[in-house]
Amino acid sequence: MKNLIKAIAIVAVIFFSAGVANAQQKLGHINSGEILQAMPEVKTADASFEAFRQTKLSELEAMDKERQAKITTFQEKYKTLTEANQAALGPELEALNQEIQGIEQRINELDQKAQTDLTQKREELYKPILDKAENAIKAVAKEQGFAYVFDTQNQAVVYFEGGQDITALVKTKLGIQ
Numbered sequence: 817m818k819n820l821i822k823a824i825a826i827v828a829v830i831f832f833s834a835g836v837a838n839a840q841q842k843l844g845h846i847n848s849g850e851i852l853q854a855m856p857e858v859k860t861a862d863a864s865f866e867a868f869r870q871t872k873l874s875e876l877e878a879m880d881k882e883r884q885a886k887i888t889t890f891q892e893k894y895k896t897l898t899e900a901n902q903a904a905l906g907p908e909l910e911a912l913n914q915e916i917q918g919i920e921q922r923i924n925e926l927d928q929k930a931q932t933d934l935t936q937k938r939e940e941l942y943k944p945i946l947d948k949a950e951n952a953i954k955a956v957a958k959e960q961g962f963a964y965v966f967d968t969q970n971q972a973v974v975y976f977e978g979g980q981d982i983t984a985l986v987k988t989k990l991g992i993q
Contacts, residue, residue: 841963843979849969850983851949854992861941868937872930879926883919886912952989956982 852858890912897905957965960982987993 842961844957844960844962844965844982845968845979846953846965846981846983846986847969848949848953848967851953851986851990852945854987855945855949855990856992857945857948858942861945865934865937865941869934872933876923876926876930879919879923883916883923886916886919890916949986949990952986953982956985956989960985 890909893905893909893912897909953965956962960980962980962982965982966979
């Protein structure tokens with residue numbers, strides 16, 4: 817994000833320092849968030865991603881329930897621990913403790929894998945949509961003769977005056993309203 821802002825700042829400095837030669841170039845701006853929200857593919861991707869996320873969450877919750885059950889068993893057995901039964905109950909409590917630690921380790925590993933899987937799934941679902949929107953923006957900019965198109969959604973441009981908002985043209989190009 818910082819690199820994008822730096823790149824835009826550099827482009828802006830070069831653009832504005834060129835002076836009169838650039839006066840003929842057209843500037844445009846879009847709101848990428850508005851475009852993406854209007855794309856039906858985003859709603860489908862959101863639903864697919866949420867279903868996938870819920871599956872991963874359910875797996876983690878099931879393992880946590882198993883861990884909680886082992887903890888409850890451990891606590892109940894620990895309450896009955898006395899000096900008389902320590903020789904018999906001690907190894908059993910240690911084994912339960914080891915199981916609990918093993919489950920906690922598996923939960924951590926599953927959580928890390930779930931985070932990686934969610935990142936990959938997000939990329940898989942949204943990259944084609946973002947590429948489609950980007951291609952439409954580029955096509956409209958080229959068709960309309962824009963030298964620069966700024967995205968007001970990512971706040972890389974804090975202030976703009978003039979220019980032409982081509983959000984509607986991009987939506988038309990994508991066949992959405």
